[in-house]
Amino acid sequence: MNLASRSVARSNVSLELRAWNIRRKALLMGQVQGQGYIGQALGIADVLAASYFHALEYRPEDPEWEGRDRFLLSIGHYAIALYAVLMEAGILPEDELETYGMDDSRMPMSGMASYTPGMEITGGSLGHGLGIAVGMAMGLKRKNNKAVVYNLMSDGELGEGSTWEAAMSGAHHKLDNLICLVDFNDQQADGKSTEMLCSEPLPEKWEAFGWHAQRVNGNDLAAVVHAFDKARAVKDAKPRVIIFDTTMCKGVPFLERREITHFVRVEADEWDKALAVLEEGKPA
Amino acid sequence: MTLASMARKYEVRKLPEGERQATSAMIASLAAEGYDTIAAPFGHALVEAARKDERILGLTADLGKYTDMHIFSQAMPDRFYQMGMAEQVLMSAAAGLAREGFLPFATTYAVFASRRAYDFIAMAIAEENLPVKIVCALPGLTTGYGPSHQATEDLAIFRGLPNMTLIDPCDADDIVGMVPQMIAHEGPVYARLLRGRVPSVLRKHKPDYRFQLGKAQMIREGNDVLVISTGLMTMRALDAAVQLAADKIDVAVLHCPTIKPLDLETIAAEAAKGGRLVVTAENHTVMGGLGEAVAAGLLSRGIAPRFRMIGLPDQFLEAGALPTLHEMYGISVGKVAEQIKGWL
Numbered sequence: 001m002n003l004a005s006r007s008v009a010r011s012n013v014s015l016e017l018r019a020w021n022i023r024r025k026a027l028l029m030g031q032v033q034g035q036g037y038i039g040q041a042l043g044i045a046d047v048l049a050a051s052y053f054h055a056l057e058y059r060p061e062d063p064e065w066e067g068r069d070r071f072l073l074s075i076g077h078y079a080i081a082l083y084a085v086l087m088e089a090g091i092l093p094e095d096e097l098e099t100y101g102m103d104d105s106r107m108p109m110s111g112m113a114s115y116t117p118g119m120e121i122t123g124g125s126l127g128h129g130l131g132i133a134v135g136m137a138m139g140l141k142r143k144n145n146k147a148v149v150y151n152l153m154s155d156g157e158l159g160e161g162s163t164w165e166a167a168m169s170g171a172h173h174k175l176d177n178l179i180c181l182v183d184f185n186d187q188q189a190d191g192k193s194t195e196m197l198c199s200e201p202l203p204e205k206w207e208a209f210g211w212h213a214q215r216v217n218g219n220d221l222a223a224v225v226h227a228f229d230k231a232r233a234v235k236d237a238k239p240r241v242i243i244f245d246t247t248m249c250k251g252v253p254f255l256e257r258r259e260i261t262h263f264v265r266v267e268a269d270e271w272d273k274a275l276a277v278l279e280e281g282k283p284a
Numbered sequence: 285m286t287l288a289s290m291a292r293k294y295e296v297r298k299l300p301e302g303e304r305q306a307t308s309a310m311i312a313s314l315a316a317e318g319y320d321t322i323a324a325p326f327g328h329a330l331v332e333a334a335r336k337d338e339r340i341l342g343l344t345a346d347l348g349k350y351t352d353m354h355i356f357s358q359a360m361p362d363r364f365y366q367m368g369m370a371e372q373v374l375m376s377a378a379a380g381l382a383r384e385g386f387l388p389f390a391t392t393y394a395v396f397a398s399r400r401a402y403d404f405i406a407m408a409i410a411e412e413n414l415p416v417k418i419v420c421a422l423p424g425l426t427t428g429y430g431p432s433h434q435a436t437e438d439l440a441i442f443r444g445l446p447n448m449t450l451i452d453p454c455d456a457d458d459i460v461g462m463v464p465q466m467i468a469h470e471g472p473v474y475a476r477l478l479r480g481r482v483p484s485v486l487r488k489h490k491p492d493y494r495f496q497l498g499k500a501q502m503i504r505e506g507n508d509v510l511v512i513s514t515g516l517m518t519m520r521a522l523d524a525a526v527q528l529a530a531d532k533i534d535v536a537v538l539h540c541p542t543i544k545p546l547d548l549e550t551i552a553a554e555a556a557k558g559g560r561l562v563v564t565a566e567n568h569t570v571m572g573g574l575g576e577a578v579a580a581g582l583l584s585r586g587i588a589p590r591f592r593m594i595g596l597p598d599q600f601l602e603a604g605a606l607p608t609l610h611e612m613y614g615i616s617v618g619k620v621a622e623q624i625k626g627w628l
Contacts (some may be wrong), residue, residue, distance in 0.1 A: 113412060120383075125407045131373040132408055135380020135388075138365065143384065162372035162404070169373045173365075 008165055011053070011246035015221050016283035017047035018088060023251045029100040029107075031271035036101070036109070039248035039255070039264035041081035043185050044152075045220050047244050048085040050180070051150065055228040062091035063117040067147055070136055072120050074129020074153040075183070079111035084117065091118040127160025129153055130180060134169050137178040137239075148232070152181045156188035158199035164209070171210025172237040178239040180232050182210075183218065185246045189262045206241045218244025252277050297602070305605035307428040319483035322456035326419060326477055327355025329463035330389060334360055337467060343367055345374040351391035351421045352479045367402060371401040378416045379408035387415050387467060388454065394420035394435030394476060402441060405472075410447045413471045423452065423476035423515065424567030425596055432605035434478075436596050439543055440572025442474050449497070450543040452477040452515035452567070452574075456464040456482040458541050461495025476515060485519045486539065498548035502554070505559060506536035509624055510560040510589075512551055514540045514574050517565035517594070517615060524620040536560070543574060548581040555587050562589040562628055567615060570595035592627050594620060 026041035052058075056069040073082050083100065086092040093108070099105035106116050110124040120131050133151035140147055148234050157163050184202070186193045194200060206213040212234045216223040226246065231240040249255035249264060252274045258264065266274065297431035321581055332358065334340040343354040346369040357364035368376040371392055378388040397405065397420045409416045420435070427433045442448050449469060453459045459482060466473045486493040490503045503518065510522040518539040538554055540547060555562050555578075562582075564575035575593035582588065596613050610616040614623060 122407060122411055125403055127372075128376060128404065128408055131404065132380040132383070134373060135382075136384050137380070138377060139381045139384025139386055142386070145384075162376065165370035165373040166376065169367060169370060169377065172368070203535025262593030 004020070012097040013053070014283060015049050015053055015225065018053045019045045019221065019279070020251070020281070021088050021284055022048055022084045022166055023082070023276065025087055025094075025097060026080050026279060027271065027275050028097055029080050029083065029250075030266065031275075032098050033101045033109075034268060034271075035266070036080045037077045037263065038080065038266060039260065040075075040078050040086065040183070040185065042250050042252060043246040043248045044078065044081050044183050044218070044254070045084075045251070046224055047152075047181060047183065047218050047246070049083060050221065050224045050228055052089045054066070054087050054225050055161075055222075055232070056150070057092070057147070058089070058125065063091050063196055066145065069119050069147050070149045072129045072133050072136075072149065072151045073111050073123045074121070074151055075156060076112070076122070076124025077109035078152070078154075079107065079109065079119070082111060083107045083116070086116070086118040092116065093136070126154070126157045129157075130163050130166035130170070132173060133180070134166050134173070134176055137170070138173060138175055147177070148177050150181060151178070152183065153181060154188070155184045155186060155199065157172040157194040158182070158193075158202075159197040165199075167206065167209045167211065174237040175239045176234070176237045179240065180241040182241060182243045183246055184243050185248050187248055187260060202243050206243075210238055212236060212240040213243070214241070215243040215245065218246035219250045251281060287444055290566055292582050296369065297604070300607070302527045305608055307601055307603060307605050316543045319485050319488060321481040321483050322460070323481055324352040324355050324479065325456040325459040325482050326463065326479065327352035329460045331359045333463050333467055334363060337387065339385065339626055340467065341365065341381060341386050341388045343374055343388055345369055345371045345392045345396070347392050347421070350393070350479065351419065351477060351493065353389075353391045362601060371396045372404050373399045375404035375416070375418075378409050379404070379412065379414055382409070382414035382416050383412075387417070389417045389419055391419045391421070391477070393422045393433060393435055394438045395422065397474070398438035398441045399437055409472045410445050413447045415470060416472050417466045418472070418474045419477050420474070421479050425601060425609055425615065426516065426567070426606070428604045428606050428609060433599040436569045436601060437571065439566075439568050439574070440475070443544055443572060443577070447471050448544060450471045451477065451497070451541055452543055453495070453541050454515055454518040454539060455485040457486045457493060458495045462497070462541070465495065465497040478516070483519070485522065489522050491531055495541060498545055498547060500540040500542075500550040501537050502536065503539050504535070504537040506534040508534040508560060508628065509563060510536045510538060510554055511563045511565055511624075512538045512540060512554075512574070513565035514543060514567075516567040517620075520595070520615060520617050521565050523617040527617065527621045528624060531561045531625065533567040535624065543577070545575050548582065548585070551578055552582060552585050552587055555582050555589050560589065561592065561624070563592045563594060563624060563627070565615075567622065568595055569598055572599050589626075592623070595625060600603045
């Protein structure tokens with residue numbers, strides 16, 4: 001199936017500015033709580049910008065519109081990043097930003113479908129998203145619905161056996177309406193992913209599982225956009241995966257240089273500093 | 285190595301002369317003497333329901349033939365997904381299909397659903413309250429293959445899961461009756477399954493019996509003992525009651541095929557009718573199943589009759605022929621009758 005023919009949301013705001021806005025909103029949410037998975041949010045911002053402002057079709061005023069492309073956040077703790085892009089896309093009202101992680105907020109620390117418009121699934125128990133995506137892609141085909149299912153997962157989730165059950169299943173059922181996005185920041189709870197349970201060589205592994213695979217720099221917007229286009233243009237009846245090599249804390253150099261961990265510690269006085277540094281790099 | 289858990293290592297089991305039987309094949313039906321049987325009641329009921337409801341789909345993890353799903357896959361191949369030996373994606377994909385508006389029935393063995401796929405049932409299905417219907421063969425002690433296949437703790441596992449409805453059918457009448465009610469119920473359901481040639485028991489004892497989701501029903505009245513039973517053990521209790529009647533022991537049997545939500549209103553009303561010994565009976569470990577649920581329900585209502593539980597012990601059970609094992613673990617008709625007699 002050629003997915004490139006579907007029209008996508010466009011505007012005259014550059015993807016660079018979208019990505020910058022996503023980073024800024026994520027930092028502001030992090031500041032509310034004094035913590036958060038900010039390293040991941042800054043790292044994945046470019047991929048999210050390309051997803052929501054280049055690839056996906058959706059209606060901000062109707063997040064459950066039947067024709068929408070489904071975007072599944074398998075990695076629940078990346079919620080801070082998804083809230084940022086959902087606000088940027090107009091799906092979540094921006095004035096809720098300061099409620100992030102608070103009691104009675106619609107934006108809990110880990111993403112849950114029943115809390116937040118635009119959050120398709122409850123992630124967080126890692127290794128779940130791709131299997132659910134397989135079922136949704138099957139369901140869309142049954143309905144002759146041309147929407148695409150995107151599943152954003154982390155490199156750590158590649159250690160879960162369920163991911164590979166789902167990968168085999170997606171290929172077996174010829175799910176050409178399924179695109180998996182892997183954030184490869186080589187970082188998980190106890191250290192570097194490649195040192196915890198190495199999943200390399202990744203494109204070869206996915207190809208061996210029957211997928212069309214690409215690997216690009218996830219912080220190079222042009223490369224990211226090209227990878228989305230290429231994934232959607234594949235003619236073969238197979239699912240597609242894009243592995244994005246990303247840099248944790250991208251866009252805030254003093255955090256990028258910090259000893260990077262799964263949960264980046266940002267001191268109370270550093271949030272303003274981070275926002276100021278980001279401001280200096282604001283795209284024209 | 286002399287770990288206590290391996291104390292039985294390599295020992296030949298000693299049985300009285302003349303009692304040795306061969307372990308039956310996995311596909312053997314669970315037959316009971318003196319009852320008519322119905323072939324593959326679940327598969328046929330599902331096909332009938334699916335003819336009326338286009339949302340219904342069938343999925344299995346390489347156990348279509350062993351869960352009677354093959355009846356559905358043959359009748360409606362376009363609405364069936366063979367997911368392969370991959371229970372985690374079986375449950376996740378069922379959740380995804382439910383998200384897209386379908387009503388998936390997913391089948392496997394009870395051990396694999398409850399042990400291997402639990403997290404996926406919990407988070408992808410139950411937490412989202414999605415209408416996925418999980419139907420699992422080999423509940424409790426219905427195979428002689430040993431602990432790898434004996435789901436002796438599945439009900440305990442799923443009882444703790446919010447949003448789940450649990451059904452432990454007794455016979456073909458229950459299975460045929462439960463399918464449309466599982467569909468009418470909006471949330472997720474876990475049902476135990478008897479497959480192959482399944483006896484029709486309940487209607488023989490109570491001709492107007494009809495399965496009702498969430499309801500316990502008196503199948504047989506009696507003044508000395510009240511057996512509160514579920515699943516296969518209602519069959520055993522009814523047969524034991526007939527035996528005990530010959531000894532002038534009058535046994536009532538209250539059948540509770542819905543384990544969650546449990547019909548405590550009916551159970552409490554019956555248990556409060558004074559003087560009867562109350563006995564629970566389940567094809568499941570006594571840890572966390574029907575017995576403990578009934579006990580907690582009665583106590584919290586201030587009802588404290590004489591109370592005993594029949595169920596499987598808190599052990600990994602042995603391999604062997606089912607009749608041998610049912611005797612060994614006290615869930616044969618004879619052992620049920622014997623235990624009740626001993627408690628009076």
